[in-house]
Amino acid sequence: MTAGDAVQVDSEILALDRVGDYFHLTLAAPEAAAAVRPGHFVAVAVGGPESPMLLRRAFSIYRADARAGTIEVVFAVHGRGTEWLATARRGDHVNIVAPLGKPFVLPTSPVPCALVAGGYGSAPMFELGRRLRARGCRVDMVLGAATEARLFGVLEARRAADTVTTTTVDGSFGEKGLVTGPLGRILAEQNTAVVYACGPMGMLAAVAALAGEAGAHSQCAVEESMACGIGVCMTCVLPVIGDDGVTRMVRSCVEGPVFFGDRVRWADVGTVPPDTFGAPKPGGH
Ligand SMILES: Cc1cc2nc3c(=O)[nH]c(=O)nc-3n(C[C@H](O)[C@H](O)[C@H](O)COP(=O)(O)OP(=O)(O)OC[C@H]3O[C@@H](n4cnc5c(N)ncnc54)[C@H](O)[C@@H]3O)c2cc1C
Numbered sequence: 001m002t003a004g005d006a007v008q009v010d011s012e013i014l015a016l017d018r019v020g021d022y023f024h025l026t027l028a029a030p031e032a033a034a035a036v037r038p039g040h041f042v043a044v045a046v047g048g049p050e051s052p053m054l055l056r057r058a059f060s061i062y063r064a065d066a067r068a069g070t071i072e073v074v075f076a077v078h079g080r081g082t083e084w085l086a087t088a089r090r091g092d093h094v095n096i097v098a099p100l101g102k103p104f105v106l107p108t109s110p111v112p113c114a115l116v117a118g119g120y121g122s123a124p125m126f127e128l129g130r131r132l133r134a135r136g137c138r139v140d141m142v143l144g145a146a147t148e149a150r151l152f153g154v155l156e157a158r159r160a161a162d163t164v165t166t167t168t169v170d171g172s173f174g175e176k177g178l179v180t181g182p183l184g185r186i187l188a189e190q191n192t193a194v195v196y197a198c199g200p201m202g203m204l205a206a207v208a209a210l211a212g213e214a215g216a217h218s219q220c221a222v223e224e225s226m227a228c229g230i231g232v233c234m235t236c237v238l239p240v241i242g243d244d245g246v247t248r249m250v251r252s253c254v255e256g257p258v259f260f261g262d263r264v265r266w267a268d269v270g271t272v273p274p275d276t277f278g279a280p281k282p283g284g285h
């Protein structure tokens, strides 16, 4: 089974390490690695072949190495599927589909960019930062989390960006507060043209609003609940305004997970707004 460039393979677990509050998983996936771009995700089958957990779990791809034939993800234990994955061992196999989704779009000219991430949302940002700098773009990165243990990749960020600012809600590392504090300063000082963001929905909504006020373009990788991951089930839809100004319920697994920040109706995520194309009319049949 494939979706676009995606392949489905039984992938060997090469490493599984604890990093702060997260797990760093390295998978052998030579068939998939070369096609990965920042913003792509992988859908992992959990629980083993006999498992009643039928739905795959989605994870942003942190790194892909075409020469080594590996892809890596960083995950937090959330519920039963990620609990199972955290107990896997080197040499075990998991069935994966990758790369999935539409990745971040890179600017064609060397413009100043801000990369903003919450928690494990930093995973796709390092390779994105490297690719932007290779094109001559200035890269200011802001990494935020609730606590120090939930920040991922601060040292790596310093190698992938011109500046790195960290925030924690509890003040245990970096500035106390939210990513929007430093982002506001960066937007004011650096004439930022594009803001790239990955993290929780509330953060993405706030980042997209700040970018819009500053006249910057934004691209946000959303994390909407997914079931099939390949565009069939409509579990992952969210209201997005099209080029024609019409709102449609759009599948984040195939049309996303990266969306232009000014096109997502953030306040209406989780609902079907009445003015959405094809929405049921009140009193209709
Ligand atoms: C595009 C994308 C990228 C993601 N990247 C990462 C990542 O890099 N690292 C990471 O730790 N997590 C990531 N997630 C969230 C991750 O998919 C969920 O934490 C995981 O599915 C939870 O599975 P579970 O069995 O542990 O939890 P359960 O709550 O038992 O999951 C049951 C089902 O609910 C859905 N679900 C539950 N929580 C979420 C959630 N927060 N987002 C989406 N679906 C959810 C899933 O479809 C799952 O099949 C990403 C999600 C998406 C959609």
Ligand code: FES
Pocket: 225, 226, 227, 228, 229, 230, 231, 232, 233, 234, 235, 236, 237, 251, 252, 253, 254
């Ligand atoms: S998860 Fe099934 S359509 Fe997106």
